[in-house]
Amino acid sequence: xxxxxxxxxxxxxxxxxxxxxxxxxxxxxxxxxxxxxxxxxxxxxxxxxxxxxxxxxxxxxxxxxxxxxxxxxxxxxxxxxxxxxxxxxxxxxxxxxxxxxxxxxxxxxxxxxxxxxxxxxxxxxxxxxxxxxxxxxxxxxxxxxxxxxxxxxxxxxxxxxxxxxxxxxxxxxxxxxxxxxxxxxxxxxx
Amino acid sequence: xxxxxxxxxxxxxxxxxxxxxxxxxxxxxxxxxxxxxxxxxxxxxxxxxxxxxxxxxxxxxxxxxxxxxxxxxxxxxxxxxxxxxxxxxxxxxxxxxxxxxxxxxxxxxxxxxxxxxxxxxxxxxxxxxxxxxxxxxxxxxxxxxxxxxxxxxxxxxxxxxxxxxxxxxxxxxxxxxxxxxxxxx
Numbered sequence: 001x002x003x004x005x006x007x008x009x010x011x012x013x014x015x016x017x018x019x020x021x022x023x024x025x026x027x028x029x030x031x032x033x034x035x036x037x038x039x040x041x042x043x044x045x046x047x048x049x050x051x052x053x054x055x056x057x058x059x060x061x062x063x064x065x066x067x068x069x070x071x072x073x074x075x076x077x078x079x080x081x082x083x084x085x086x087x088x089x090x091x092x093x094x095x096x097x098x099x100x101x102x103x104x105x106x107x108x109x110x111x112x113x114x115x116x117x118x119x120x121x122x123x124x125x126x127x128x129x130x131x132x133x134x135x136x137x138x139x140x141x142x143x144x145x146x147x148x149x150x151x152x153x154x155x156x157x158x159x160x161x162x163x164x165x166x167x168x169x170x171x172x173x174x175x176x177x178x179x180x181x182x183x184x185x186x187x188x189x190x
Numbered sequence: 191x192x193x194x195x196x197x198x199x200x201x202x203x204x205x206x207x208x209x210x211x212x213x214x215x216x217x218x219x220x221x222x223x224x225x226x227x228x229x230x231x232x233x234x235x236x237x238x239x240x241x242x243x244x245x246x247x248x249x250x251x252x253x254x255x256x257x258x259x260x261x262x263x264x265x266x267x268x269x270x271x272x273x274x275x276x277x278x279x280x281x282x283x284x285x286x287x288x289x290x291x292x293x294x295x296x297x298x299x300x301x302x303x304x305x306x307x308x309x310x311x312x313x314x315x316x317x318x319x320x321x322x323x324x325x326x327x328x329x330x331x332x333x334x335x336x337x338x339x340x341x342x343x344x345x346x347x348x349x350x351x352x353x354x355x356x357x358x359x360x361x362x363x364x365x366x367x368x369x370x371x372x373x374x375x
Contacts, residue, residue, distance in 0.1 A: 010315075010366045017316035018334040026223035027237050031215050034244045040208045047204050047252055 045159040095142035096182045102137040109154045112137040116150025123153045149177040222268045229272040243268035262342040318365040326361035
């Protein structure tokens, strides 16, 4: 056997040995011992939000529902085409000015953001500023008409519903989101 | 498919289903326990450290990136648990050597001579791998036993990809050198 072949052969032997070398069985009660040390945790709102966004989506299409749905879709497309050809008077829907306020007299929070359906629940898009005069965290936002779910994110970790929001909605995980209604006349309807 | 199943299990755990974690424990307790055994050489300590690793993984599961494979993440965590133990005990390097003799099963002795020789070489090679410094040994085990990619090996061992390749190459070289001029020819 040449030196090169010998080297390759030995390498194969070593790799094969690593692949198939013996392993020791773990103690029979190891799983029980591990599981016995775990404490159930209530998932935070942030985790539940993440899981909601990451959850697998199942789309089922049945011919019975697909045919009417496609007919409707084509009709809507055609309608949209006609509508687009009409002269646009007002353009895009008017945005309304919405003021988010979280009172914090002692400025206990280091930073606060508004996260909601209107900013895809991304805190970096809606960072609030602290008003020493109002002793509150404040953000003015321009939102389209409709109802928007939101929460305050305090110090980047803690989700807090708006204490002044008159309406809340179930987030599907046992917690509630605050709701702001925007009526499209440059005023928020609370 | 396996990764998708694990992602669903992890999702359940994060939503509060602690019992779902048992599936992952049963799946990976063997490699984690054997890692601890290689690092400590003591079955009781290995069992305790394996427990610690799984408990720590459970506690930190929220930080796991679900686009990655779970096992490399778990292995990295387990390796850190073992290293912490090593530092506490003042022995960063402890070698656990399998008895090569037990690797040659009785029925193998009936095989043709060359095959027997190969297996003996394999047994010696395995013992030599187990005798390596842990940084070379774990690189070889991750690559050839657990099919980790170079990227995963690098991340698990906390080194660059070039260094990971170097460790594999150097590990193979060190084992091979033990047999140069030996019985293999």
